[in-house]
Amino acid sequence: MVFKFFLLLIFLLVDWYFFSGVQVLIKDLTPPRKSTIQIAYWVLSALTIFLLILTFSVKDAHLPVFFRSVVVSILFVLFISKFLGCLILLIDDMMRLFRWGFQYAATIHTPEKRTGISRLQFFGYTAAGLFSLSFVSLLYGVVKGAKNFKTHRVKLSFKNLPKSFSGLKIVQISDIHTGSFADTSSLQQAFDKVMELKPDVIFFTGDLVNDKATETEGFLPLYQQLKAPMGVYSILGNHDYGDYAHWESGQAKRDNLNALKNIHAQAGWRLLINEHVVLEKNNEQIALLGIENWGGNLHFPKYGRMDLAHRGTEKYPFKILLSHDPSHWDKQVKESYKDIDLTLSGHTHGAQFGVEIPGYIKWSPSKYFYKQWAGLYNKENQFLYVNRGLGCVGREHVPAYNGRLGIWPEITYIELLSV
Numbered sequence: 074m075v076f077k078f079f080l081l082l083i084f085l086l087v088d089w090y091f092f093s094g095v096q097v098l099i100k101d102l103t104p105p106r107k108s109t110i111q112i113a114y115w116v117l118s119a120l121t122i123f124l125l126i127l128t129f130s131v132k133d134a135h136l137p138v139f140f141r142s143v144v145v146s147i148l149f150v151l152f153i154s155k156f157l158g159c160l161i162l163l164i165d166d167m168m169r170l171f172r173w174g175f176q177y178a179a180t181i182h183t184p185e186k187r188t189g190i191s192r193l194q195f196f197g198y199t200a201a202g203l204f205s206l207s208f209v210s211l212l213y214g215v216v217k218g219a220k221n222f223k224t225h226r227v228k229l230s231f232k233n234l235p236k237s238f239s240g241l242k243i244v245q246i247s248d249i250h251t252g253s254f255a256d257t258s259s260l261q262q263a264f265d266k267v268m269e270l271k272p273d274v275i276f277f278t279g280d281l282v283n284d285k286a287t288e289t290e291g292f293l294p295l296y297q298q299l300k301a302p303m304g305v306y307s308i309l310g311n312h313d314y315g316d317y318a319h320w321e322s323g324q325a326k327r328d329n330l331n332a333l334k335n336i337h338a339q340a341g342w343r344l345l346i347n348e349h350v351v352l353e354k355n356n357e358q359i360a361l362l363g364i365e366n367w368g369g370n371l372h373f374p375k376y377g378r379m380d381l382a383h384r385g386t387e388k389y390p391f392k393i394l395l396s397h398d399p400s401h402w403d404k405q406v407k408e409s410y411k412d413i414d415l416t417l418s419g420h421t422h423g424a425q426f427g428v429e430i431p432g433y434i435k436w437s438p439s440k441y442f443y444k445q446w447a448g449l450y451n452k453e454n455q456f457l458y459v460n461r462g463l464g465c466v467g468r469e470h471v472p473a474y475n476g477r478l479g480i481w482p483e484i485t486y487i488e489l490l491s492v
Contacts (some may be wrong), residue, residue: 091155097197146475150211158204165196214476230490235357239491244272247419248280248462252288274303278419279310279397284318286332296340307342308363310397347378360389369400422462423447423480
């Protein structure tokens with residue numbers, strides 16, 4: 074409750090401060106036009122605050138999916154856009170304070186010569202421009218960017234890969250966050266792209282939901298469309314445990330997790346929980362390991378047990394690991410399990426925001442929290458691929474950005490070669 078009140082207070086302060094910049098831009102307008110803009114501004118702000126309070130007060134399960142996925146995102150976009158505009162106004166106010174201090178010192182013996190220091194209109198226009206640019210860009214990320222599914226293709230060569238597996242076609246998807254989709258149409262587009270790739274095997278690396286198994290209602294037939302000759306394998310991500318939702322009891326939380334595990338089974342996905350399975354082709358075998366979430370950064374839980382999953386895999390010449398959080402590879406796998414050839418992760422989403430121009434620039438706020446946050450990494454003969462995710466992260470009662478800008482939702486196509 075304290076956090077919600079604090080967030081609402083910040084929202085109000087940003088709204089009021091940004092309005093002071095609007096006042097600068099309309100000061101030369103006629104009184105009727107000025108009043109119209111002022112009324113329109115505060116009517117929109119009042120509606121925004123009302124929707125924010127509604128988000129906080131109504132249980133997430135009782136909110137329409139459209140509200141959670143679109144309206145809440147627009148609230149987020151409005152807040153961030155105004156906040157960025159306020160940063161420009163803050164620069165102007167700091168300059169005004171400096172100029173006032175300089176004037177005060179210069180006229181300390183002649184205070185009658187002091188004059189008021191007004192806000193510079195230049196900064197008002199700059200703040201309005203930054204607000205407009207960020208609002209349009211972030212709104213594009215909600216309307217179009219979240220559906221801009223991109224296929225990333227990777228070829229990896231290994232000396233110890235059995236010859237029968239040379240040319241193995243893997244498709245990896247991750248972080249569906251089903252609750253972030255208003256309906257099945259967008260996710261259908263992504264799954265169609267997956268099946269067009271004709272993979273030999275499909276891996277899903279966690280976070281099927283934001284919080285609750287109920288998010289999957291109506292989506293099971295869609296999950297069941299994913300099929301591959303060697304099977305579909307999945308693991309759990311940090312959001313799948315329901316750790317970020319409010320539960321009436323511990324049993325309710327456990328029932329939710331069991332229901333989610335059952336969804337994987339009904340979809341025909343083989344859920345790996347701290348265990349391994351054997352993939353076989355022409356009498357040759359490789360090991361596929363899958364563990365529960367193991368987070369090495371930001372206090373994410375460590376449910377994963379590599380010791381259990383790895384036990385008994387020593388005899389297999391090649392090993393693939395499904396582990397949701399890439400910090401697991403960085404903190405444990407590459408140091409203590411050097412026989413893991415390829416690790417597939419997700420989790421970061423690339424922060425759903427950034428700039429990627431292949432061969433030139435690759436930047437996202439994620440890089441400040443994760444050494445490996447998107448794409449391919451390696452240390453000696455060990456490789457890690459971090460999928461950027463299909464969906465958008467959401468949290469119960471917390472406004473979240475249900476969009477993507479620059480870091481587009483990803484389908485990963487990996488071809489393994491034996492050399």
